[in-house]
Structure formats: structure tokens, C-alpha cells
Amino acid sequence: MSSVIIVGGGAAGMMAAAAAGLSGHQAALYEKNEKLGKKVYITGKGRCNVTNACDMEGLFQGVVTNRKFLYSSFYNFTNQDVMDFLERHGCPLKIERGSRVFPVSDKSSDVISAFGRALRELSVDIHLNEEVEGLVVRDGRCAGIRLKTFRGTKEVLGDAVIVTTGGLSYPSTGSTGDGHRWAREAGLAVTELSPALVPFTIKEEDAKALQGLSLKNIEAAVSNGKKELYREFGEMLFTHFGVSGPVILSASSFVAKELKKHPLTLTVDLKPALSFEQLDDRILRDFEEGKNKQFKNSLSHLLPAKLIPVMIERSGIDPDKKVNEITREERRHLAELLKGLAFTVTGLRDFKEAIITQGGISVKEINPSTMESKKLPGLFFAGEVLDLDAVTGGYNLQIAWSTGWTAGSSVPWDSEIPS
16 A cells, blocks of 8 residues: 545546545545535536547547547546546436537536545545645655645655646636646646636727527638638637637637737638528529519528628628629629628637637656656646646546546555665
8 A cells, every 4th residue: 555645626537536545545635615616617607528439549539739649548547437427426417419428417516526436435645734835856856746834845755746736728617727837847747838728818999799699500610821720610609809609719729829929810601501603592592582682681580680790891891782783703702701701810818718728747757647747756647737638528537537537546565766
């Protein structure tokens, strides 16, 4: 048996503590918040998309950064293992559209309660409202942690320390970059940090007029003028600052680095199910059915009301012009706009609105089979603190569960730890 200290009571930390306990170790979990799983609680708008029920190939495809690093972890603890674990501890699950997995109750609190039961069964010592100031390093290995107290600091020693402190997203939940600071102090490299799965800010003023408009079944593409960086079918939402929604959040993870260099172009195909010619025929039929209508009154079957003034303005067609007077060139230009409504992406919203953090402790510094630091024995990392991220759909939580499990189950017994 070894004594294992886990710092951070989020998804990766709870799973690391459970894995350490199941491996027969004495595990102690330290969390600076008043409860475990504070960020888990708000994921999926409070429903908690715990994983994705796709096959293994799909799981890897959902990862944006350093997917090869996750090979061992994903196979050590699969999405099916996650589902079995939660259901075994009293949280029944269901699979929804896109193979997203949620609690049957639609309550993230049930996921946290399942972990609470598991950790109690495994006699994991849980320490809430305990803030860790740093790591204790002795004789070339990580020997414990330094806790903040009213009188200063106190050392808590152990055979291994697993850091699962998260990234910088949702800082109100306690994700304030502590693990990155400790990694740097230990001589590990930390890659550049940026918000991910986060909304875009948009330059065009007419986008503000669309605030609150939700578009379904559209196709969004982002390009840098020379090549396409991202394309996906789904839903998006206009906001007071720009655009959000599932396809936009996922796009942010793929284009963040390029966006730091210069603005990008977001192009929205409002009618992806129709070819250009099919759409032109559809518009022509609408115009023929209401040939005496003014242009401004002819688009209600084609577009949501809030979008009509913007499309009229961009088309350059006189809104009072009768549709039977609209030229073929004007009509086809309208079709082009419907197939390619373009906006200038000027930036990302900040970490307060980001679901996850892109960047983190370089995976080159970490053994992918164990999650242990290559430079500092006895120090393990798991979850968002690492330079790993994925698209929406349960993939990021799967990274947390899998790397947490790998770290917690890879701590050697004390007889195998050098004295």
C-alpha cells in the first residue's frame, strides 16, 4: 500500500482517488472548494454529458489536441467503463442524439453523488476547504504537498501526488492555474493557454441585430482566406457580442491559434440540404407564388423573421421592389448569400465563458502509460491541467475520467517506491 495525495476534486481528481482506492492505496483528496465536483455540477447546463457512447475510433476523433497521447488512457478506462462505473454506484444513464451520455435524471448532482458513494466505500479521506500552496520535493522526487493554514503552511507527505487542478476556464469553480504554476516550479514545460469551446466575437454590426436568434441545421465553416480550418453541421446562436452554439464552440478549439494571428471568416450555409441550383429554384417558386409581393414580404417561408432585414440589406435589393421585377442576377445573388452568410471573427470570449482550456502541461513531459512526470518521480497529472482538449459531446470529460483512472491506478506500491 502507498499513500496517495490527490489535489483537486473535479472529474479527474474524483476518478483518480477512486482508482487509487481500488488499487489498494490509502488515498487522500484535497479540494479548495466547499464541495467536490463544482465544475462537473455546471457542465452540460447542469445535466452533465458524462461521455460519448461512440466507438473507440470516434472517441479519438473527438480529441483536438494530442490524441495519440491518450491511446493508453482511453484503452485503460473506456467510455463503457465510465458508464459501468457510474451505474454501479447508483447513477443510471441514457444515450441521446450524437451518442451523448447523460444521467437519466438530467441532474449532474447525481454524477457527483455516485462518486461520493464510491469514495466513501473505498475509505478515501476527503478534505474540503483545503487550499494547497505547492508541492514538497525531496531527494529528487515529489514527496507531498504544502497546505495553507491560518498559521502559514503545513506539509502533508505521501508516496505520490496526483495533480488534477484543471485549467483556467470557469475560474469561479476554482480553476485558477495552480497546477500549471507548480509544474513550472518543478521544471516542466507548460504550453500556451487559451480559452477553448468558447464563443466568437464578430465585427459586423448587423450581427447584433440577430441577438437571440438560434439557427438549426446550418453548416458553419471558418477559413483564414487561404484555406478552410473547420466545417461542421449543427446549431448556432447569435449573441450581443457575436456567435455561440455547439458548432461555434467546437470551431473555437480548431481555430484559436490561427485567430491569434489575424481575424478569420465565418461562413454560414443556411440551407445546406439544398444545392445552389435547388435553392435558386426554391426562391424562384416562392417569387412566382407571390409575384405581386414586395421583396421585404416575400422571405417569410425561407428565413426566420429576425434574419430577413439583415438578408435584405446584404442583398442590395430594394425592399419595396416587387418580386416579379427582381432580376435573375439579383435572385441568384440572394441564393449565394443564403449559402454563404459571411462574418468576420475578431476573437474569442475569455476564460470566464470557456468550457475548457486549450494548452497546459506539455504531454512530452508525461509518461502516457502512467501519467507520471518524466522529470519528477512521484508526481502525476490528470485532466484539464494537461495539454489535452476535445470538441463538445462528452469527450473532454472522458479525457478527465481516463487520465484520472490511469494516474490513480498507476501509483506503485510502497515496496516498489525508492526510499
